[in-house]
Amino acid sequence: MAKDSKTPLLDQLEEGPWPSFVTEMKRAAEKNDMAKDLLGQLERSFNDKIGYWKHGGIVGVRGYGGGVIGRYSNLPEEFPAVAEFHTFRVNMPSGWFYKTDKLRDLCDVWDKHGSRLTNMHGATGDIILLGAPTNALQPCFDDMADIGFDLGGSGSDMRTPSCCVGPGRCEYACIDTLDLLYDITMEFQDELHRPMFPYKSKIKISGCPNDCVASVARSDFSVIGTWRDEIRIDQEEVAKYADGGEIDIQAEVVALCPTDCMKFDAENKTLKVNDKECNRCMHCINLMPKALRPGKDKGATILVGGKAPIVHGALMSWVIVPFMKMEPPYDEFKDFIRKAWEWWDENGKMRERLGELINRLGMRAFLKAMDLPPAPQMIRIPRANPYYFWDPEEVKK
Amino acid sequence: MSRTDFGPPNYKEMLPPVIEKNYGQWKYHERVKPGVLLHVAESGDELYTVRVGSGRLVSTDWIRDVCEIAEKFCGGYLRFTSRHNLEFLVSDKEQVEPLIAHLNKEGYPIGGTGHAISNPVHTQGWIHCHTPATDASGVVKAVMDDLFEYFTDWKLPAYCRISLACCLNMCGAVHCSDVAILGIHRLVPTINHDDVRAKCEIPNVIAACPTGAIRPDPKNKSLTVNDEKCMYCGNCYTMCPGMPLADPEGDGISIWVGGKISSARTPPKFSRLVIPYLPNTPPRWPEVTDAVRNIVETWASNARKHERMGEWIDRIGWERFFDLTGIPFTIQLIDDFTLASDTYRSTPTFKW
Numbered sequence: 001m002a003k004d005s006k007t008p009l010l011d012q013l014e015e016g017p018w019p020s021f022v023t024e025m026k027r028a029a030e031k032n033d034m035a036k037d038l039l040g041q042l043e044r045s046f047n048d049k050i051g052y053w054k055h056g057g058i059v060g061v062r063g064y065g066g067g068v069i070g071r072y073s074n075l076p077e078e079f080p081a082v083a084e085f086h087t088f089r090v091n092m093p094s095g096w097f098y099k100t101d102k103l104r105d106l107c108d109v110w111d112k113h114g115s116r117l118t119n120m121h122g123a124t125g126d127i128i129l130l131g132a133p134t135n136a137l138q139p140c141f142d143d144m145a146d147i148g149f150d151l152g153g154s155g156s157d158m159r160t161p162s163c164c165v166g167p168g169r170c171e172y173a174c175i176d177t178l179d180l181l182y183d184i185t186m187e188f189q190d191e192l193h194r195p196m197f198p199y200k201s202k203i204k205i206s207g208c209p210n211d212c213v214a215s216v217a218r219s220d221f222s223v224i225g226t227w228r229d230e231i232r233i234d235q236e237e238v239a240k241y242a243d244g245g246e247i248d249i250q251a252e253v254v255a256l257c258p259t260d261c262m263k264f265d266a267e268n269k270t271l272k273v274n275d276k277e278c279n280r281c282m283h284c285i286n287l288m289p290k291a292l293r294p295g296k297d298k299g300a301t302i303l304v305g306g307k308a309p310i311v312h313g314a315l316m317s318w319v320i321v322p323f324m325k326m327e328p329p330y331d332e333f334k335d336f337i338r339k340a341w342e343w344w345d346e347n348g349k350m351r352e353r354l355g356e357l358i359n360r361l362g363m364r365a366f367l368k369a370m371d372l373p374p375a376p377q378m379i380r381i382p383r384a385n386p387y388y389f390w391d392p393e394e395v396k397k
Numbered sequence: 398m399s400r401t402d403f404g405p406p407n408y409k410e411m412l413p414p415v416i417e418k419n420y421g422q423w424k425y426h427e428r429v430k431p432g433v434l435l436h437v438a439e440s441g442d443e444l445y446t447v448r449v450g451s452g453r454l455v456s457t458d459w460i461r462d463v464c465e466i467a468e469k470f471c472g473g474y475l476r477f478t479s480r481h482n483l484e485f486l487v488s489d490k491e492q493v494e495p496l497i498a499h500l501n502k503e504g505y506p507i508g509g510t511g512h513a514i515s516n517p518v519h520t521q522g523w524i525h526c527h528t529p530a531t532d533a534s535g536v537v538k539a540v541m542d543d544l545f546e547y548f549t550d551w552k553l554p555a556y557c558r559i560s561l562a563c564c565l566n567m568c569g570a571v572h573c574s575d576v577a578i579l580g581i582h583r584l585v586p587t588i589n590h591d592d593v594r595a596k597c598e599i600p601n602v603i604a605a606c607p608t609g610a611i612r613p614d615p616k617n618k619s620l621t622v623n624d625e626k627c628m629y630c631g632n633c634y635t636m637c638p639g640m641p642l643a644d645p646e647g648d649g650i651s652i653w654v655g656g657k658i659s660s661a662r663t664p665p666k667f668s669r670l671v672i673p674y675l676p677n678t679p680p681r682w683p684e685v686t687d688a689v690r691n692i693v694e695t696w697a698s699n700a701r702k703h704e705r706m707g708e709w710i711d712r713i714g715w716e717r718f719f720d721l722t723g724i725p726f727t728i729q730l731i732d733d734f735t736l737a738s739d740t741y742r743s744t745p746t747f748k749w
Contacts, residue, residue: 009680010680012681013539019505024452024459027458045523045532046523051643056638062399095408098411098475098477100467102410116458117456123520148406150401150403162479169423179408258663282659316573350601350604
């Protein structure tokens with residue numbers, strides 16, 4: 001650490017085995033004044049234990065209502081290069097797959113206009129380009145458009161949807177997450193780029209119930225791949241697992257099955273699954289991927305209403321469509337999303353997420369609007385109180 | 398005017414040839430060693446993945462560095478994961494060990510697969526957010542320096558996800574993590590009446606308060622806050638710059654445990670509050686790193702194989718969790734929000 005360092009606190013985070021973001025900021029700062037002043041302002045925050053960014057501010061590029069987050073420093077005289085330091089959310093390719101020449105093109109554009117700093121990736125899944133002044137926004141976007149990168153979502157719009165690696169590299173994938181993601185992102189470009197909803201709306205797509213993109217926790221629409229028929233078993237591979245000794249099939253697989261639907265015959269080294277009782281949790285498949293595979297009649301469970309705490313508390317998504325086939329052109333799914341958005345748009349208050357609206361007006365109202373029949377798969381347990389409604393039509397005199 | 402609404406790059410142009418060829422035809426995978434996966438396709442083709450942790454905040458120089466590595470070993474293709482990891486996709490088995498040697502030499506941490514701690518998802522913090530109650534990258538760096546061995550090795554009973562959000566907005570869903578680190582405020586907003594009058598939509602600010610603590614102040618054409626009802630969520634400040642609540646002494650970190658996302662064995666779970674406040678102590682937040690290590694290691698030494706943090710706690714009971722970890726039980730841990738009574742105990746069958 002240099003004795004005359006201007007960032008003695010941050011310098012300490014260059015030590016240790018985990019990759020250092022401070023080192024990255026310093027690399028950018030060698031060639032870029034914005035990164036240099038960002039480092040200076042962050043050191044101030046580390047010293048004073050408080051942030052120094054101002055509240056919001058509306059900035060953007062022509063033709064878009066979102067995708068750029070306005071950010072201004074509270075200390076513009078001290079750190080003039082970050083006085084205006086706006087963020088681009090750039091829509092990533094499905095599954096975060098890249099060809100390196102594409103990434104290099106993006107780096108060139110960002111070096112020309114911005115701070116040379118990025119997040120790979122942000123929480124929504126976007127590439128985050130961290131910091132450019134107001135007058136650089138339009139030229140930067142124009143250059144990005146030339147190399148084929150478009151903006152993601154921000155504000156009260158459909159946020160950039162994301163998905164797991166899916167059939168690109170996972171044998172568990174019950175739906176084509178990458179294609180579905182690309183298809184709906186293209187379909188809903190207007191909703192992505194022009195905020196028009198009561199609040200944000202998120203769609204996250206996982207290929208199986210392992211839910212690698214955390215869809216159930218954070219998306220208004222969680223799409224989770226599943227199947228309706230039998231787990232496929234390769235008994236030869238079961239025998240190999242039994243002989244291999246790496247897992248104890250009885251103790252680690254069968255005994256941990258939540259529905260107790262499996263039987264292991266240790267003598268013959270065969271595994272039986274009572275598929276009717278299986279709830280497709282993935283545990284056995286996770287442990288024995290060579291021997292067990294999801295069935296062939298694949299589709300998705302659609303869950304609705306997930307969100308983080310703001311405003312009325314965190315919610316996990318609820319099962320609304322137990323099973324939907326997911327094949328191009330995905331019309332049934334798109335109709336479902338449009339219908340739910342319409343109901344939300346009509347009934348939602350400002351900053352009320354879909355799950356909160358369902359909580360306020362009742363699942364009954366939502367299912368009626370969606371024209372969906374009630375099913376026991378939707379609930380964990382029936383109500384324990386006697387306070388329920390009847391439609392007068394249902395009560396015949 | 399430049400073109401609009403052309404969408405993201407088509408993923409089909411981003412896939413390495415081995416994936417293009419075997420798309421949707423993967424048969425099984427093996428966990429070769431920590432950080433290394435092998436996927437085998439129906440065709441017999443093999444694809445090795447070498448996973449590397451990144452700090453999430455990276456320079457364009459770093460991106461070019463990893464591009465160069467991918468060009469040398471992976472035909473110019475790479476991918477990122479949902480948790481800020483970088484994955485090198487190697488179709489030539491002969492290149493796997495040289496790639497690993499190169500990554501080790503250059504200091505890229507390989508790991509984050511299997512029964513390990515994966516790369517923590519996190520938010521912007523003081524680097525670039527206007528509502529943070531703590532930093533994000535700094536805390537994560539300190540925690541992962543401390544727990545590094547659990548990223549690179551398989552020493553845990555199950556997978557462990559650590560996540561950090563620097564305020565209650567929780568960009569990035571930390572609320573279903575094995576260990577969630579969450580920045581919190583502890584002081585009510587101060588009201589700058591001039592700013593409220595000039596910059597805020599008063600009805601919207603009132604509606605934004607989850608506890609009904611905000612009322613109109615017609616005399617000042619502004620707002621008042623009922624201090625006793627405010628639990629410092631900061632949503633009013635998000636709506637109205639005239640109500641800041643960040644404060645060096647008031648702000649800090651809370652720790653939540655036992656959440657999960659996957660449905661394997663047990664349904665997804667919310668993380669639960671176990672430490673209501675730890676101070677912000679940059680640059681290395683020792684109180685936070687000690688607390689997280691204690692929780693992770695208590696779980697690791699007591700849980701059964703495949704038992705996630707929350708599954709372990711469900712089995713032993715929360716009273717035993719506090720007993721084993723030595724974490725003091727305080728009044729803040731008892732819920733008093735909307736569905737609080739669902740969390741109270743109605744049976745005398747508990748443990749001493």
